[in-house]
Amino acid sequence: MTLRHMRQVDLIDAAVEHNLVPENYFTAWDPLCDWQMQTLKQLGMHPQNYLLDIGCGAMRLGLAAVDYLESGRYFGIDRYETYIPLAHDLAKREKIQKDYRIECDSDLGFSRFGVRFDFAMAQSVLTHLSSKQIELSFKNLQPVMNKDGKFVFTYILGDYATLGFLYAGTHLMQRGWILDEKVFDEIAEKYGAKFSKLNIAHPTGQKVGLFTYL
């Protein structure tokens, strides 16, 4: 059983017990979780694969992914430290028995796990990173992705009037401009991958990109 079958009131209670409010992240849990799992499966993820969940949050994707993957194949990383204990708490409530690993890391240090991944996903994460951090994330992914590994990510094309923002009213974050998808071609070439746009509808209308590692 995955968290997707959990009552929303229980999910909100767990969040509130960790001093979080019932924000959209929790109230739109099901559609986003479903979309993430479906997308990864469509791209060929199977239970033997290793998955890196960038911006794992409270394991909205993670709980369903751990349920689907073999034990010890799910790894998550997030910059917002409040989510990590909540994620463990939710996994406990859902009686997750399989091994998984999640870490708080603001430096996008994917190599800390000592694992090479078949799939990586960053759902609505690039929208919370500066241009410098976006490039760093691609740079740090290269050494940890297997050949033919797939990194699927969502993004918004355009300009932001507000670059620096306070996530949840307190946590310092930045946004970067992605004015043209050509930037992904350039980054892909630099870090040993091929970029393609995916024609997949996203629940909140973000665009979906894919890096396939060469």
Added chain:
Amino acid sequence: MESQSQAWTFNSLFLKDESLRQIRRQIYHSSGPGYVVIREFFDQQQVEHAQEIWTSTSASRHFEPFLGKHQFQLGSPNFMKKDDRGNRTFYNFLWGKPLDELTYEATFYIQTLRNRISGRNSSNEILPITGNSVSYRVVLTRNHEAPVPPHRDFWEPDHVLSKGHDLTRLQATLMLSEHGKDYAGRGFALVNNQGKKVVFGVDEPVKAGDLIIWRYSNEHSVMDIRSSDQQLGFLRILYPQEIIHDNSLGNRLLETLKTRGSPRYIASHLPIMWKKRIKRALGVNR
């Protein structure tokens, strides 16, 4: 001197998450009531001051008549609605000259507190940067059967990705009168997180000066208010985050059309250049 200055850093002034833990639990957790009462937010002197100002017969002189929420635009005046039973509503905005500086000042503190409880920036919706802006709505209900029928705000469970479904949203009610003493009838009620209706002043004791911060998506109502000539009525201040409409020329004309309705009125207010263009487009020569 140095340690004193430490009290005024950004970090020390900012309302921290940790200090809000208990309040958030009371409001959002299924075991909590869905509201928190901050007792004596206004002291007795402040209550009496606000009562006097907002019930003054000359208060209405400084307000434009309220015709609908489409009037709410950046820079718009404050509005007022009244009826022949003595019921009054004052729609006030932070950009307008305040009738009362105490009421105005309190709005900033209440909005900041509400914002931080709900996980937002302190400054959120003080100005209409995102399209919404806090207002302070002073309501005096003297006699009315159903001033606010039961409803829920920011509650669209079938559209969880919509901004219209936002379970973090809070409303605040600053009580300026007391059930039983200033008015009779039912009053302000909220369905708590356990699904039970709580009538403030009856099931939950509240006095004038108390601030109630409550979950906006829980069903709420104000029903059956009765007051005699010797009583104040049900006086309170709400803090709705109003949609602030575009005040460009085109939009102003559109809103005027909706408000005034008369094509002749519109025609008389169109800039000459526009009239010429419209006539040309319609093939009208005169």
